[in-house]
Amino acid sequence: MSEFVIDPSLSSGSDMICELSLSSLALSSNALFPWVILVPRKNDLREIIDLSEEDRMVLMREISLVSHVMQDVFKPDKLNVASLGNIVPQLHVHIIARYKNDAAWPDSVFGKVGLEYKEEVRLELIKQIRNTIEKYNE
Amino acid sequence: MSEFVIDPSLSSGSDMICELSLSSLALSSNALFPWVILVPRKNDLREIIDLSEEDRMVLMREISLVSHVMQDVFKPDKLNVASLGNIVPQLHVHIIARYKNDAAWPDSVFGKVGLEYKEEVRLELIKQIRNTIEKYNE
Numbered sequence: 001m002s003e004f005v006i007d008p009s010l011s012s013g014s015d016m017i018c019e020l021s022l023s024s025l026a027l028s029s030n031a032l033f034p035w036v037i038l039v040p041r042k043n044d045l046r047e048i049i050d051l052s053e054e055d056r057m058v059l060m061r062e063i064s065l066v067s068h069v070m071q072d073v074f075k076p077d078k079l080n081v082a083s084l085g086n087i088v089p090q091l092h093v094h095i096i097a098r099y100k101n102d103a104a105w106p107d108s109v110f111g112k113v114g115l116e117y118k119e120e121v122r123l124e125l126i127k128q129i130r131n132t133i134e135k136y137n138e
Numbered sequence: 139m140s141e142f143v144i145d146p147s148l149s150s151g152s153d154m155i156c157e158l159s160l161s162s163l164a165l166s167s168n169a170l171f172p173w174v175i176l177v178p179r180k181n182d183l184r185e186i187i188d189l190s191e192e193d194r195m196v197l198m199r200e201i202s203l204v205s206h207v208m209q210d211v212f213k214p215d216k217l218n219v220a221s222l223g224n225i226v227p228q229l230h231v232h233i234i235a236r237y238k239n240d241a242a243w244p245d246s247v248f249g250k251v252g253l254e255y256k257e258e259v260r261l262e263l264i265k266q267i268r269n270t271i272e273k274y275n276e
Contacts, residue, residue, distance in 0.1 A: 047205060053199075064191070078227065080223075081220065081221045082220035106224035107248065110245065110246040
């Protein structure tokens with residue numbers, strides 16, 4: 001199997017948090033919303049159904065784990081979970097913590113202008129998410 | 139267990155196609171995009187993680203089945219799969235067939251103004267989707 005290559009648009013717009021069994025988990029660079037992205041580490045995937053049936057079940061478990069972690073860390077009013085890929089076709093799943101007073105509510109966050117993280121906030125969030133995932137995996 | 143009650147905003151904005159083992163499948167009333175909605179028939183669900191682990195696996199299988207059906211019927215350039223619920227909080231999953239020349243590409247379809255189906259088109263699409271699902275279930 002050839003080495004996994006992440007789309008540069010995905011890697012440049014996010015920071016790696018950790019690797020799960022199927023997917024890499026990254027924090028979106030858009031500070032307006034607590035927003036993470038699951039990227040299954042297999043080449044030539046565009047749709048969820050391009051994954052094997054077994055890997056789809058693993059993806060659902062990873063979506064569930066990360067959803068719990070986002071609830072624990074951010075206490076959102078709602079989670080948004082989406083696999084779109086209109087702009088970056090490589091399969092990736094957005095998991096976004098939404099608040100009734102956030103910058104886009106009740107619209108979706110997609111296509112909104114972003115805001116950069118302050119470096120210390122970004123690093124702190126990555127640490128918190130990583131630590132919470134580790135607690136679930138204990 | 140109390141009888142399942144679908145949110146009136148979901149039922150009024152769509153037409154029932156068929157019932158799968160966990161979810162009901164409905165066609166969105168927005169004729170701009172081939173757009174179906176899976177609604178798990180259990181009360182008090184808002185997030186995917188409100189489902190039991192077993193039901194999450196069933197939901198993933200239903201997302202996969204419907205994704206294949208949408209590809210077969212509509213030959214889209216991309217599928218969009220999303221569980222948002224900012225406006226209608228009852229758990230539902232959008233599966234949308236997208237084209238590079240559709241009314242919103244490459245943006246998401248959410249929050250765009252809709253267009254009504256002509257009755258005969260709507261009925262024909264429901265029939266086509268239902269027949270294709272039956273083929274997969276044979």
